[in-house]
Amino acid sequence: MKFINKALVAAAFATAALSASAQEQFFPALSYRVGPYAAGGTGFFGGVIDYLSLLNAQGGINGVKMTWEECETEYNATRGVECYERLKKSRGGATMVEPLSTGIAYGLLDRVAQDKIPMTTLGYGRSDAADGRVFPFVFPLITSYWNQAAGMMKYLGDKEGGLEKLKGKKIVHLYHDSAYGKEPFAVFEAYAKQYGFELIKLAVPHPGNEQQSQWLQIRQAKPDYVILWGWGVMNAVALKTAQRNGYPSGKILGVWWAGSEEDVIPAGSAANGYTTMTFNTPGNYPLLDEIKKKVYAAGKGNLEDKSRIGSTYHMRGVTAAILWTEAVRKAQEKYGKGKVMTSEQVRWGFENLNVDEARLKALGAFGMMPPVKTTCLDHEGSGAVKVQRWDGKSWKAVTPNWVVGDKAMIRKMQEESAAKYATEKKITPRDCSKEG
Amino acid sequence: MLYREAGQFKATYAEDSQIFPIRQDRIGIALILAVAFVGTPLLSVAGLLSDYTFTAILTPFLIFSLAALGLNILTGYAGQLSLGTAAFMAVGAFASYNFMLRIDGMPILVAFILGGICAAAVGIVFGLPSLRIRGFYLAAATLATQFFIVWCLTKVGWFTNYSSSGVITAQKIEMLGYTFDTAFSKYLFVLSVVTVMALLAKNMVRTNIGRSWMAIRDMDMAAEVIGFRPMQTKLMAFAVSSFYCGVAGALFAYAYLGTVEPEGFNLDLSFRILFMIIIGGVGSILGSFLGAAFIVLLPIGLNMFMHFLEGSVGINLPSGISSSIELMVFGGLIIFFLIVEPHGLARLWQIGKEKLRLWPFPH
Numbered sequence: 187m188k189f190i191n192k193a194l195v196a197a198a199f200a201t202a203a204l205s206a207s208a209q210e211q212f213f214p215a216l217s218y219r220v221g222p223y224a225a226g227g228t229g230f231f232g233g234v235i236d237y238l239s240l241l242n243a244q245g246g247i248n249g250v251k252m253t254w255e256e257c258e259t260e261y262n263a264t265r266g267v268e269c270y271e272r273l274k275k276s277r278g279g280a281t282m283v284e285p286l287s288t289g290i291a292y293g294l295l296d297r298v299a300q301d302k303i304p305m306t307t308l309g310y311g312r313s314d315a316a317d318g319r320v321f322p323f324v325f326p327l328i329t330s331y332w333n334q335a336a337g338m339m340k341y342l343g344d345k346e347g348g349l350e351k352l353k354g355k356k357i358v359h360l361y362h363d364s365a366y367g368k369e370p371f372a373v374f375e376a377y378a379k380q381y382g383f384e385l386i387k388l389a390v391p392h393p394g395n396e397q398q399s400q401w402l403q404i405r406q407a408k409p410d411y412v413i414l415w416g417w418g419v420m421n422a423v424a425l426k427t428a429q430r431n432g433y434p435s436g437k438i439l440g441v442w443w444a445g446s447e448e449d450v451i452p453a454g455s456a457a458n459g460y461t462t463m464t465f466n467t468p469g470n471y472p473l474l475d476e477i478k479k480k481v482y483a484a485g486k487g488n489l490e491d492k493s494r495i496g497s498t499y500h501m502r503g504v505t506a507a508i509l510w511t512e513a514v515r516k517a518q519e520k521y522g523k524g525k526v527m528t529s530e531q532v533r534w535g536f537e538n539l540n541v542d543e544a545r546l547k548a549l550g551a552f553g554m555m556p557p558v559k560t561t562c563l564d565h566e567g568s569g570a571v572k573v574q575r576w577d578g579k580s581w582k583a584v585t586p587n588w589v590v591g592d593k594a595m596i597r598k599m600q601e602e603s604a605a606k607y608a609t610e611k612k613i614t615p616r617d618c619s620k621e622g
Numbered sequence: 623m624l625y626r627e628a629g630q631f632k633a634t635y636a637e638d639s640q641i642f643p644i645r646q647d648r649i650g651i652a653l654i655l656a657v658a659f660v661g662t663p664l665l666s667v668a669g670l671l672s673d674y675t676f677t678a679i680l681t682p683f684l685i686f687s688l689a690a691l692g693l694n695i696l697t698g699y700a701g702q703l704s705l706g707t708a709a710f711m712a713v714g715a716f717a718s719y720n721f722m723l724r725i726d727g728m729p730i731l732v733a734f735i736l737g738g739i740c741a742a743a744v745g746i747v748f749g750l751p752s753l754r755i756r757g758f759y760l761a762a763a764t765l766a767t768q769f770f771i772v773w774c775l776t777k778v779g780w781f782t783n784y785s786s787s788g789v790i791t792a793q794k795i796e797m798l799g800y801t802f803d804t805a806f807s808k809y810l811f812v813l814s815v816v817t818v819m820a821l822l823a824k825n826m827v828r829t830n831i832g833r834s835w836m837a838i839r840d841m842d843m844a845a846e847v848i849g850f851r852p853m854q855t856k857l858m859a860f861a862v863s864s865f866y867c868g869v870a871g872a873l874f875a876y877a878y879l880g881t882v883e884p885e886g887f888n889l890d891l892s893f894r895i896l897f898m899i900i901i902g903g904v905g906s907i908l909g910s911f912l913g914a915a916f917i918v919l920l921p922i923g924l925n926m927f928m929h930f931l932e933g934s935v936g937i938n939l940p941s942g943i944s945s946s947i948e949l950m951v952f953g954g955l956i957i958f959f960l961i962v963e964p965h966g967l968a969r970l971w972q973i974g975k976e977k978l979r980l981w982p983f984p985h
Contacts, residue, residue, distance in 0.1 A: 218945075
């Protein structure tokens with residue numbers, strides 16, 4: 187009798203183990219590996235898949251393995267929406283979604299709220315989505331454009347020895363002539379008013395492969411700094427034209443979409459000394475060594491060119507995957523360890539993320555990204571940025587610590603903008619005091 | 623044999639001038655409409671069609687068909703090459719949004735029509751160069767529309783209601799207290815609009831207006847000699863075409879994407895729609911639908927096929943290779959169809975129709 191009981195218990199455990207291993211946490215990867223933006227897409231989604239592979243090699247999250255499926259979007263909104271609709275219900279349902287494309291993210295904004303699937307937009311998308319009361323399913327994790335703009339001002343101020351010293355200075359905002367380039371206007375204008383510097387806004391029409399007239403204007407204005415809010419080919423052309431016009435690259439501060447290897451290598455020596463914003467600290471980390479050892483050595487690495495491991499986009503992808511899986515882990519703590527989480531449970535996880543320094547140390551990524559702590563009110567979780575400099579071969583961090591701008595001001599702007607969105611869409615914001 | 627019109631006599635003038643004079647065509651159209659309006663709902667209730675089919679396949683297909691139809695009126699029937707299609711769509715979308723936002727209780731259909739009229743007005747203004755220049759030079763002139771409209775929508779904050787991200791968020795589609803918020807209801811809404819407008823277009827190209835467009839297309843000097851006024855005719859074509867594109871743009875924003883940025887209506891989109899009519903058939907209503915199906919649905923089909931291959935056969939291609947193969951196959955198919963039938967898929971159907979008439983006794 188005892189023996190039978192034991193056998194039964196063992197069998198029950200075995201089936202439980204089997205069914206647990208059969209269950210997997212599914213991540214749709216809306217990647218783009220062809221087309222003009224393929225450099226970013228391959229790096230970012232390569233990083234995501236590498237980290238998920240590493241987690242699987244380490245045994246998953248409390249035994250739950252990660253699984254993913256790629257779908258080519260070509261950075262095109264129609265294709266991206268189709269991919270999302272196709273993958274949202276496959277393999278037990280999508281955990282979350284991250285399109286890494288503003289156009290696709292806008293196309294999914296209403297859909298994710300209806301399907302109750304959280305969407306992260308790391309470093310792009312609507313800045314006001316940080317207000318979790320109006321956008322319960324959207325997470326612009328780490329930083330939005332507005333906090334980045336505030337971080338830029340803080341950095342330039344610190345460089346001068348305090349924001350007050352910016353008085354009487356001239357700063358040029360050289361931007362991609364699109365909604366993207368205009369997004370930081372409000373922030374820069376507020377800072378210019380408060381600290382009394384002159385803000386000169388110069389637009390570069392898409393795609394930006396001819397900027398002689400803008401840089402002539404810059405040469406005449408002799409600004410103290412040039413903020414390069416560019417995209418794609420515009421960045422390399424700006425650096426080259428600056429060199430031709432004798433403007434020092436050290437005074438140009440780029441946005442983080444102007445701060446990858448792919449942006450500066452085409453500019454050659456013109457990029458030496460150029461600084462940009464980023465939300466990763468460039469360098470090597472134990473986590474990246476782990477990826478090399480456990481993923482690439484086993485032939486499971488996603489990047490074809492191994493020298494891109496740890497490049498800007500790859501690291502950004504690893505960062506994104508860390509945040510996603512930490513949200514799953516957090517959700518498991520509440521809803522049951524070793525279980526597959528539903529998208530709504532993971533949404534709760536995203537809203538209660540607490541990736542602090544100790545956790546980052548445990549992951550082997552201490553310093554790679556700022557600590558992230560989200561709440562129902564704040565879906566951004568950090569707002570911290572870093573400045574990096576290109577030395578001709580690699581990026582090096584300029585600021586030893588994380589740079590944080592005037593977060594209170596940005597928060598006020600986000601709330602105002604989100605409230606306007608809520609009235610337009612007739613949404614009643616959630617009451618965060620009632621959220622568990 | 624199946625497609626023989628022998629024995630179909632037309633006794634009245636009305637019978638002779640109906641939209642589809644051949645009985646088989648009428649039956650065919652009625653069948654397609656029945657499947658679209660009644661068949662798909664039944665299949666979806668039966669659980670055979672998921673939301674995915676409606677929201678990711680059929681809705682964008684119909685919206686792009688309408689846009690292609692708009693361009694086909696201008697390029698295919700009136701012979702005026704245009705690269706500003708996406709800009710007219712943008713005008714329709716942003717105008718509808720502003721009508722809905724700024725006028726309380728605005729019915730959605732009226733907003734769409736007003737949006738279309740705004741697009742038509744813009745079309746007339748930017749159609750003025752067509753009175754002097756033709757062909758590729760006109761295409762270059764319509765490029766100005768494309769860049770100007772997108773620039774203007776980003777530049778002037780009023781159009782986006784001073785949204786900090788420069789985007790518009792479409793309001794809900796509500797009619798008579800009913801909200802079109804499910805994938806299926808949105809599909810039905812789009813289908814109804816597209817059906818009505820396609821039938822109107824089919825009818826319009828047979829009227830005096832349509833004939834004057836074709837006369838201008840075939841030889842504007844001769845058309846002028848026989849009494850068509852080129853200015854009115856060309857501007858009319860611009861207006862009607864832009865109206866169609868504008869409504870398509872409004873549907874794109876309201877029934878499909880939800881939130882749109884001006885950059886969503888870029889030159890790439892204009893080119894895509896131009897390719898639709900080139901592949902589908904220039905100067906054919908059916909061609910607009912076939913072309914939209916080709917450009918919108920074929921890449922998705924190829925992608926699914928590659929996934930299926932990788933899944934079932936078990937070949938694991940290095941990442942990125944399958945995406946590149948898809949693009950190559952797609953490009954190859956475009957070249958293949960243009961070699962086989964330079965006049966587009968609609969022409970293939972026409973040839974098939976003529977063959978069917980004689981079948982099975984071709985002599």
